[in-house]
Amino acid sequence: MAIILFLILISLVIALGFLASFFWAVKSGQYEDDYTPSVRILFEDNQKPNKNTDL
């Protein structure tokens, strides 16, 4: 049964790790803008003028 104690403590530590990364994410301003990234992700990378040559 000591294993339960161990598991609980580990899960708490991991949960604390997540809390810490949440703090980091908020403090580094990742939630300042929660809309533009959704648009940005759909852009194609670096369109060069020659891309239609194969058509």
Place this chain on the structure above:
Amino acid sequence: MLIEQQTAQSTPSQQVCKHCKEPLEQEPILFADHAFCCNGCQMVYEILHGNELEAYYEMDQQAGRHQRHRAAVDYAFLAEPNIVDQLVDFQEANRLKLTFLLPDIHCSSCIWLLEHLDRLQAGIISTRVHFLKKTVSVYIDTSLTSVRQVAELLDQIGYPPKLSLAGKNETKTNPANRRMALQVGVAGFVFGNIMLLSFPDYLGLQESGFQELFGALNLLLIFPAVVFSAQDYWRSAFTALKHRHLNIDVPIVLGIITLFGRSAYEIISRTGAGYLDSLAGLILFLLIGKWFQQKTYYYLSFERDYKSYFPLAVTQLLSDGSQQQKALDELEEGNRILIRNQQIIPADAILVKGEALIDYSFVSGESESVLKQSGDKLFAGGRQMGGSIEVDIIRKVSQSYLTQLWNDAAFKKKEKGQASQLADRFGTWFTRIILSIAALTMTFWLFVDPSVAANATTAVLIIACPCAIALSIPFTFGNVLRILSRNGLFLKNTHAIEAIQTMDTMVFDKTGTLTSAQQAKVRFIGEPLSTEQVVLIKSMVHQSSHPVSRQISEMLGKQTIILPDNFQEFPGKGIQGTIQGQTIQIGSADFIYRTRLPKREEAIKQPKGTYVKIGQMTIGYFKVQQSLRKGLSTLLLRFNKQFRLFLLSGDRNREQAIFEPFFEKGHLQFNQSPGDKLSFIRQLQDAGHQVLMFGDGLNDAGALKQADVGLVITEDINNFTPSCDGILEAKHFEQLPKFLDFTRLSRRLIYWSYGLALIYNIIGLSYAVQGLLSPLIAAILMPLSSVTIIAFGVISSSVLAWSMGLKKDDSDHFAV
């Protein structure tokens, strides 16, 4: 696919401009196999084409906006280091970061183009767009480019930055939201873990050793929630108690203390598992409610003062004849400055040279522009509608007649707090009752069975914690805020909702509020125009971007357009050109008659209007009349039944008769200065009334601030609006009675939800007073009551909105 593209390109008889997609009315301008409606659009395309950025047009169908009516802006003032310093976010060595406000950002193409700005100018390292705020943060290498060049580039591609005296304040971020996010995060973390550790106790499992361990862990976990997450409640409760009154946060804090105390006792003395799961849940739900109650409008600001209306800098004329850009803050008495067409007079000044035609409508409410002569005083905030003028400053910007208004105590008084009056009154009553019940319970049990006394009393205080009650207003009114904003009325916070519910008097401004320059009617006075004359006039006014020209153009509708020869525009006076051999002049009486009536005074005696002269004959004139907003009479009649109405206008009383039917005798006042309006509101309040002020311009700023609710109406939410509690989009003006009704009716929903919450409290109390409360029951009742109240609040307000015909979705606006 390549073949299809080529075919499309070889037929330049497309119907729309390649850039702005507007129909081509006149001879299109051709460039690179595409047609454009004007030089502006063509120039933007040229820039994009030359830098292989044509993907701009593919991402969003309506990427470009028409460039025909762009004002020419001079960014020379951005070359001054001290002006740039006011705008810069970050600066060191060769690097500089700056955020521009670009009201023209409206689609994904905009984001794409602006984030590829580095392709258009060497020295731009990176750019990042915040779409909802409509800003772009630019990171540049100052050895290769400058702030001024970036601004000019943005202007050239169709995204002119909006720069005002408010400087960085226009684009700054709000740090308070971060703290709340962290608080919610911690509360959620604590709640989740404590629930997990409390499960064995719910299921009645009794493994020795683990019980103590879980209890200890719970006790450890609850600390951050109580100390950090619940901070604001402690502060609010203690402030209230210090001032010897109660609010809704006092019983909440009482509940927190009791829950914690009793649980700590039980865990340490090993007599029980405690109620820490309920406590964690309580804190989490309260914070979520607070979060929901705050509605963030990214692009709107309810805090603007005059600084957002004024430009950053003006052109100063030095004694040696040279020009220099001077920051508005640094303007001194005696400085001579140059003001061009459409520019704003920054401070009280005396006209020295040039012809001034000043539009004061936004500043004083006067609907007609005033002609001023050399030696006349000009007031800050007016807009010059003629050619360039030179003026001598007589007062600093902050001491000018208009801006002095901001020194009034009304602007100094602390922000009307976020606290809900309704909730606080209820909280006062509620606390007293709970404390009485607790006291009664204690005395009862001390007599009957002392061992139960502590248990029962603390149980009463625990179960009575007004979690559900405290959630009612945030969720119900928070939903009301959201519904209203989808329909075109943007209220600042729930406090504005409560103020609307308790008001009894409405004060209206006239110019720009009840009347609209945009909906102005244009009439032609003279012999009826022949088709040929209409075509001639339309061809002429189509070339000019002056507001009156545009109004005439719109009134004449779609006509053939012939490009005039020798077209000339004389700012503030008129336009002139030749079509098919005939010389056409359109403009003020002064402009038309100057060859026949050399004396200026005689010209002024002619009725005011925009005259049309074709060849040698003056055929008549156009008269622009301010028109009342659509639906005004219905609206005023409706409000007349519910509230006392007043009209305060800065204009002269020429059109008094139009408004008289709607207001009681003596309730109409004209020639009101901004200070007069403020005092009037104050007088009403001193007489015990709750006042709603409805205005639009800077001249209403004082009254809006002083009133219990200040509402501003605007044609375009991109425009400047003075500090207020709510912004109404002009196109939804007719629905204002419906909006106010909805807001007022939502108060009843709160009463219902309070009733519902009390039922839960009574059920819980029945267990508590008997000493039968267990952690399990508490853990069920509290979330259950909270969820019920939340659901009731949100659903009932949505149903109410739907039954009143209010819109549910965001079809009109783009995620404000």
